Amino acid sequence: MTISGLLSYLIFFLTFAGIYAIMALGLNMQRGFAGLFNIGIAGFWAVGAYTAAILTKSPSPNHLGGFNTPIIISLLAAGIFSAILAFLIGIPTLRLREDYLGISTIGIAEIIRLIFTNEAWLSYGVRGISSIPKPFRDIFGQYYNLSFLALVLIVIAIFYYLSEKGIKSPWGRVLRAIREDEEVAKASGKNVFRYRMEALVFGAFMMGVGGALYAHFTGFISPEAFMPMQTTFIVWIMLIIGGSANNFGVLIGAVITWGIWTGTETITSMLPAQYVTQAAAFRVILIGVFLEIILLNMPDGLFPERKFKA
Amino acid sequence: MLKVENVVKEFDGFRAVDELSFKIEKNTITGLIGPNGAGKTTTFNIIAGALNLDKGEVYLADQKVNDYPAYQIARLGLARTFQIPRALKKMTVIENLMLVPNGQSGENLFNSWFNRSRVKKEEAANYQKAYQTLEFLELTHLEDELAANLSGGQKKLLEMGRALMADPELILLDEPGAGVNPTLMNKIAENIIKLKERGKTILLIEHNMDLIMNICDKVIVMSDGRYLVEGTPAEIKSNPEVLKAYLGEKTA
Numbered sequence: 031m032t033i034s035g036l037l038s039y040l041i042f043f044l045t046f047a048g049i050y051a052i053m054a055l056g057l058n059m060q061r062g063f064a065g066l067f068n069i070g071i072a073g074f075w076a077v078g079a080y081t082a083a084i085l086t087k088s089p090s091p092n093h094l095g096g097f098n099t100p101i102i103i104s105l106l107a108a109g110i111f112s113a114i115l116a117f118l119i120g121i122p123t124l125r126l127r128e129d130y131l132g133i134s135t136i137g138i139a140e141i142i143r144l145i146f147t148n149e150a151w152l153s154y155g156v157r158g159i160s161s162i163p164k165p166f167r168d169i170f171g172q173y174y175n176l177s178f179l180a181l182v183l184i185v186i187a188i189f190y191y192l193s194e195k196g197i198k199s200p201w202g203r204v205l206r207a208i209r210e211d212e213e214v215a216k217a218s219g220k221n222v223f224r225y226r227m228e229a230l231v232f233g234a235f236m237m238g239v240g241g242a243l244y245a246h247f248t249g250f251i252s253p254e255a256f257m258p259m260q261t262t263f264i265v266w267i268m269l270i271i272g273g274s275a276n277n278f279g280v281l282i283g284a285v286i287t288w289g290i291w292t293g294t295e296t297i298t299s300m301l302p303a304q305y306v307t308q309a310a311a312f313r314v315i316l317i318g319v320f321l322e323i324i325l326l327n328m329p330d331g332l333f334p335e336r337k338f339k340a
Numbered sequence: 341m342l343k344v345e346n347v348v349k350e351f352d353g354f355r356a357v358d359e360l361s362f363k364i365e366k367n368t369i370t371g372l373i374g375p376n377g378a379g380k381t382t383t384f385n386i387i388a389g390a391l392n393l394d395k396g397e398v399y400l401a402d403q404k405v406n407d408y409p410a411y412q413i414a415r416l417g418l419a420r421t422f423q424i425p426r427a428l429k430k431m432t433v434i435e436n437l438m439l440v441p442n443g444q445s446g447e448n449l450f451n452s453w454f455n456r457s458r459v460k461k462e463e464a465a466n467y468q469k470a471y472q473t474l475e476f477l478e479l480t481h482l483e484d485e486l487a488a489n490l491s492g493g494q495k496k497l498l499e500m501g502r503a504l505m506a507d508p509e510l511i512l513l514d515e516p517g518a519g520v521n522p523t524l525m526n527k528i529a530e531n532i533i534k535l536k537e538r539g540k541t542i543l544l545i546e547h548n549m550d551l552i553m554n555i556c557d558k559v560i561v562m563s564d565g566r567y568l569v570e571g572t573p574a575e576i577k578s579n580p581e582v583l584k585a586y587l588g589e590k591t592a
Binding site: 192195196198199200201202203204206207210211213214215216217218219220221222228232275335337338339 | 388389390409410411412414415419420422426428429430431432435438439440442444446447448449451452453456459462463466484486502506
């Protein structure tokens with residue numbers, strides 16, 4: 031492989047890792063800081079991706095669309111739609127014990143995937159939406175991938191900043207208190223429901239924007255892309271490996287986990303053809319083994335939660 | 341200050357609190373005693389809004405607070421401690437205290453992004469208050485320690501500290517003296533008296549009779565979820581009904 035080939039692969043790799051990092055930042059807001067059990071990341075991801083695809087595409091006879099929205103608007107809209115979904119899920123579930131939120135989110139993520147599979151007028155069903163606009167392609171030409179990586183990094187920087195500022199403020203202190211013991215938070219006069227809702231919605235907004243970036247980068251989305259393994263569980267693994275409640279750790283966790291995931295793909299693709307199906311399963315096993323090793327040796331992840339300075 | 345009227349609470353048909361009524365005057369220390377299972381902590385949870393009552397009324401400073409959720413009752417000026425200390429383990433001692441005050445503008449996410457100077461100023465004042473509370477409890481050396489690393493007694497003090505940070509009118513203390521050594525016990529008793537001197541009203545559950553006798557103005561006795569009797573500590577000590585409730589009816 032040539033140097034430039036290696037470099038372009040690195041850019042490609044980092045862009046994907048970055049999109050996953052955005053998801054992981056969103057999950058960290060929900061799980062790491064607020065203790066919310068969201069196992070339906072796929073649903074927020076899909077809503078963000080489809081929102082962006084439908085809004086930015088030129089008219090197509092196959093599905094809803096033709097709004098030709100600029101990318102900035104589509105990113106915001108994707109975040110907002112995902113946030114609205116989180117709000118609706120939160121109303122009935124956030125007053126209940128945390129496992130109910132978990133069950134609801136995984137169920138709703140599946141429902142969303144099935145809606146996009148079956149409602150052809152909206153999403154062209156299993157055939158998916160193709161040729162989603164690639165922003166700034168005309169301006170940057172051959173440096174398009176690099177410019178997209180820059181966009182992803184900018185989004186990460188913004189979310190990282192907002193997340194850190196929020197979590198280090200009294201708002202974040204209340205969130206962490208709720209995570210530790212909601213009875214104490216209530217006895218201190220805190221409206222637990224409100225804070226949980228804010229964390230859920232904020233996290234879902236990030237996931238929606240991440241989904242939109244995914245749609246623009248790949249240029250093609252179909253319901254197949256939003257199976258739980260690729261979109262939900264791998265983000266959880268990133269969070270656990272990097273360190274729950276540590277935004278920096280979560281970014282590192284995203285890069286490492288995505289590295290293992292794609293690295294094993296490269297390795298297993300060298301195997302003889304008859305082992306291909308086994309190889310796919312083997313990759314999942316490898317990730318599992320890696321997770322076990324981290325959990326046994328560093329139960330709080332590579333970068334555990336830091337002490338907060340008063 | 342606090343009025344409880346005909347309160348009933350049932351758990352699957354079992355009456356934990358049965359037609360309970362009592363009243364507490366402002367700026368007094370009242371002890372709530374009774375044998376294990378008498379319904380004292382359940383009563384606390386009902387007053388604080390952590391449990392819903394099935395029947396009856398609770399008034400806080402003449403305001404009916406029956407259906408209020410716990411966080412709203414807390415904002416009306418009621419603070420409570422828990423029987424088993426509930427420290428926020430992964431947070432530092434000072435954070436445990438700074439959490440408490442209500443109406444912090446930084447509790448709004450948008451203020452924490454766009455109104456940072458105001459939040460910072462409030463945080464500085466909040467820190468001062470929390471530090472003074474630590475001084476009052478003699479815990480300043482543990483300021484930056486994670487609450488998980490405190491001893492049982494220190495956690496008890498931290499519970500009390502959190503109650504103080506709320507600047508409450510009425511404080512419910514659930515067994516402040518349970519499981520602490522005699523020295524710490526004296527310190528806790530002193531602290532409770534100091535609170536009264538500051539004009540606070542205190543209701544405490546306690547099994548340590550020395551503590552009750554030394555600091556309480558009035559004692560209310562519960563038994564089997566019911567109001568049994570009330571009086572000064574001295575009266576309660578010699579009341580035959582109270583002895584019966586504690587020791588049982590059949591005497592050998």
